[in-house]
Amino acid sequence: MEKNTKTAPAKGVSQSKTLSRPRIFFGVLFLLISVVLTFSFISYLMSWRADQSQAGTMLDKTVKSSNIFGKAGDWLGNLFIFESIGLAAFIVAFLYLVFGLIILKKNYFKPWKTIGHSLFFICWLPIFLGAVTRGEGVLSGVYGYQIMEFLNSVIGTAGLWLVLVVSIGLYFILEFNLNPNNVKSKLDDLNANTVGRVKAMMPKSAEKFEADQELENADELDLEAAEMVAASTPVVPVTPTPVVIKDFPPVEISNDFETIKTPNETSFDAGPMQAVDGKINLTGDDDINFKVEVAQTHDVLDDHDKKSNELVEKHGLYDHKLDLANFQMPPIDLLRDYGNEEIAINRDELEENKNKIVGLLKNFNVGIAEIKATVGPTVTLYEIVPEAGIRVASIKKLQDDIALNLSALGIRIIAPMPGKGTIGIEVPRKNPSMVSMRSVISSQKFQNSDMDLPVVFGKTISNEIFMADLSKMPHLLMAGATGQGKSVGINAILTSLLYKKHPSELKFVMVDPKKVELSLYSKIERHYLAKLPDGDDAIITDTHKVINTLNSLCVEMDQRYDLLKNAFCKNLKEYNKKFSERKLNPENGHRYLPYIVLVVDEFADLIMTAGKEVELPIARLAQLARAVGIHLIVATQRPSVNVITGMIKANFPARAAFRVISSVDSRTILDSPGADQLIGKGDMLYFNGNEILRLQCAFVDTPEVEKIAEFIGEQKGYSSAFMLPEYSGEDTTSTVGAFDPNEKDALFEDAARIIVSTQQGSTSMLQRQLKLGYNRAGRIMDQLEASGIVGGFNGAKAREVQISDLNSLEQFLEELRK
Numbered sequence: 001m002e003k004n005t006k007t008a009p010a011k012g013v014s015q016s017k018t019l020s021r022p023r024i025f026f027g028v029l030f031l032l033i034s035v036v037l038t039f040s041f042i043s044y045l046m047s048w049r050a051d052q053s054q055a056g057t058m059l060d061k062t063v064k065s066s067n068i069f070g071k072a073g074d075w076l077g078n079l080f081i082f083e084s085i086g087l088a089a090f091i092v093a094f095l096y097l098v099f100g101l102i103i104l105k106k107n108y109f110k111p112w113k114t115i116g117h118s119l120f121f122i123c124w125l126p127i128f129l130g131a132v133t134r135g136e137g138v139l140s141g142v143y144g145y146q147i148m149e150f151l152n153s154v155i156g157t158a159g160l161w162l163v164l165v166v167s168i169g170l171y172f173i174l175e176f177n178l179n180p181n182n183v184k185s186k187l188d189d190l191n192a193n194t195v196g197r198v199k200a201m202m203p204k205s206a207e208k209f210e211a212d213q214e215l216e217n218a219d220e221l222d223l224e225a226a227e228m229v230a231a232s233t234p235v236v237p238v239t240p241t242p243v244v245i246k247d248f249p250p251v252e253i254s255n256d257f258e259t260i261k262t263p264n265e266t267s268f269d270a271g272p273m274q275a276v277d278g279k280i281n282l283t284g285d286d287d288i289n290f291k292v293e294v295a296q297t298h299d300v301l302d303d304h305d306k307k308s309n310e311l312v313e314k315h316g317l318y319d320h321k322l323d324l325a326n327f328q329m330p331p332i333d334l335l336r337d338y339g340n341e342e343i344a345i346n347r348d349e350l351e352e353n354k355n356k357i358v359g360l361l362k363n364f365n366v367g368i369a370e371i372k373a374t375v376g377p378t379v380t381l382y383e384i385v386p387e388a389g390i391r392v393a394s395i396k397k398l399q400d401d402i403a404l405n406l407s408a409l410g411i412r413i414i415a416p417m418p419g420k421g422t423i424g425i426e427v428p429r430k431n432p433s434m435v436s437m438r439s440v441i442s443s444q445k446f447q448n449s450d451m452d453l454p455v456v457f458g459k460t461i462s463n464e465i466f467m468a469d470l471s472k473m474p475h476l477l478m479a480g481a482t483g484q485g486k487s488v489g490i491n492a493i494l495t496s497l498l499y500k501k502h503p504s505e506l507k508f509v510m511v512d513p514k515k516v517e518l519s520l521y522s523k524i525e526r527h528y529l530a531k532l533p534d535g536d537d538a539i540i541t542d543t544h545k546v547i548n549t550l551n552s553l554c555v556e557m558d559q560r561y562d563l564l565k566n567a568f569c570k571n572l573k574e575y576n577k578k579f580s581e582r583k584l585n586p587e588n589g590h591r592y593l594p595y596i597v598l599v600v601d602e603f604a605d606l607i608m609t610a611g612k613e614v615e616l617p618i619a620r621l622a623q624l625a626r627a628v629g630i631h632l633i634v635a636t637q638r639p640s641v642n643v644i645t646g647m648i649k650a651n652f653p654a655r656a657a658f659r660v661i662s663s664v665d666s667r668t669i670l671d672s673p674g675a676d677q678l679i680g681k682g683d684m685l686y687f688n689g690n691e692i693l694r695l696q697c698a699f700v701d702t703p704e705v706e707k708i709a710e711f712i713g714e715q716k717g718y719s720s721a722f723m724l725p726e727y728s729g730e731d732t733t734s735t736v737g738a739f740d741p742n743e744k745d746a747l748f749e750d751a752a753r754i755i756v757s758t759q760q761g762s763t764s765m766l767q768r769q770l771k772l773g774y775n776r777a778g779r780i781m782d783q784l785e786a787s788g789i790v791g792g793f794n795g796a797k798a799r800e801v802q803i804s805d806l807n808s809l810e811q812f813l814e815e816l817r818k
């Protein structure tokens, strides 16, 4: 086969689909020949008697022909039909069509098979037609008539017909593997698959057809393999009735059972069968035993599904946006247009830097084979390919010398560039371009993104818009010395989320010890913020309240885990989908769960004042909260090891570093140096657990954020902020001690019965069943623990229930009452 390497592939078209010109020429030529032959033959058959008399008058203008292709058509018809093979001439035209398509790489036909069949019929059909017409007319052609005559004289008429019938019979048997059993099952198959076959005959696009062809081939192979295995593997009979398989045509088994399919979707028809307890015993008269067992699906939600389907039919899917149905997402105009953000290429600067890099490396005996520059918004990346034999480490060592030589801050050497086989030198541009929030938010990439929590950071050094999904990160640690763009970065993240998520889908818990950075967002309290029931401000600035809020978030997380567990869901997305499909009953505590994003602006401050009390709930949330849709963004100015402890770091796989003051700080946040070499003003490194990317953070100014918050705040919101569960740290722990029956809660006994009957020591279950606040439910749980009905606190798991049945419990309660 000829390779299509001469013509360059067009963008977006794979090489294999591009055809070389000679291929197209010959392909089309063959198709044309096929068309000409077909029509000439048809035309010839309609008027052959008249036109045959004109043979030999090709150049005589006075003689007219009635063939559609004139005298040439006559000549072709005469040559192929009359003088040669009669009607079988059409097979020749067909072969041209097949070859044309093969040349054009349209593999509708299997070439060798088609040629084989065609040759058989080119030989057989003229003789057959000769025998039928006895040489009358043109149907057999001269060849057909002559051979027929010859055979007739040698083996007689009966012999001739015997040869014809036997040969066609053999042909069908060999081709279609016919035997009496087979014929029957093929007929059944034909019946069952009529619809499928009609579909298969519908016109398909060329690619689809190719794919089908491959599948068909694969099926054929698998079927053959299956037959071989069936024939060679002795199967121990496990049912009293021996089982037989005659063939494997695809067929539906019965309404009660699912169609049995092999991994490649080939269905088996196993002849007569009986179903006992989900097992199908196949019977027949062959000697292979075969037992098929269909695993019964125990779908406990079947009734629920029916009910939920009815509810969905009646009320439609649950619409979480309904409460704020008229809520409008902020328009792009609220973001400032900072003018032309096109990257202006300064050729002199590029040339100068290139010469300096090449010259300097030469001085250190580092030869360069190739150098390439990519200009980004703030940084130009020079990629060099060193000459063979140069050690990468020797170039890495020259970082300071290169920086000195280029007299530029912020040089970063990446040796080697991951996945590129080059060494990168990032050199800041003299006149960097601004990346505005407006430009990234209005980009198609952001607008069309289907991420759950899309966050657009800015642009990469190759000027591509960089986005990440906060729900996949799943928590982000940000660091940067003061004034390097951290607050702008947080605003960029929050803005991206505000531009994409409806208030019913997302809530923020904002912690701002500096008191000024996030205060702008207080306007969106009733739309997007979450707070403690007794909290005055939604934006938390007081360290003590932060501890309560973090613990309350832990409670929310535990409750969400309970809900997910009861709904048999693995994550928040699945749970919300199920809830929208009305498969979860709100009376059992189920509700639509918005994502919760905790934003801590100055983490160092919190750790300094509250230490472990803050670190532990943050670490707990970071470890467990991802599946229930709680995500953390923690920022700090001081990325020292006593702030970003090992426990915190281990649970924050995504890190964003703005410029930090020392390479030690850079190592703390990124596990590698580099952030100390950044140039500030939003120049950042983003680490997603695999590689470090240099980005220019999008710029969003405070007035822009204010406008967005105002736009949202002026719209109708919920009656209050999203309420987090109650939490009062001291209360709940202090009551665990000796049990005092006189001080037991009024609902103590009811709670005990619920716990014992369900054998689940879960506080949130008590909350739901008894419709209690977390504090009271927690207190009751402590009393239950003190009285010995449930075991001690068991982390994320429910407490152990010490009493196994209600009878024993009643006796126990009786004792307590005495």
Ligand SMILES: Nc1ncnc2c1ncn2[C@@H]1O[C@H](COP(=O)(O)OP(=O)(O)OP(=O)(O)O)[C@@H](O)[C@H]1O
Residues within 6 Å of the ligand: 434, 435, 480, 481, 482, 483, 484, 485, 486, 487, 488, 489, 637, 681, 682, 683, 696, 697, 698, 699, 700
């Ligand atoms: N992405 C950016 N593009 C352009 N300029 C930026 C960008 N980010 C920050 N700057 C500039 O840097 C200044 C300081 O940014 P920012 O307030 O975000 O710093 P910070 O790290 O939060 O400082 P602090 O911790 O003291 O609050 C901004 O006022 C702005 O002029």
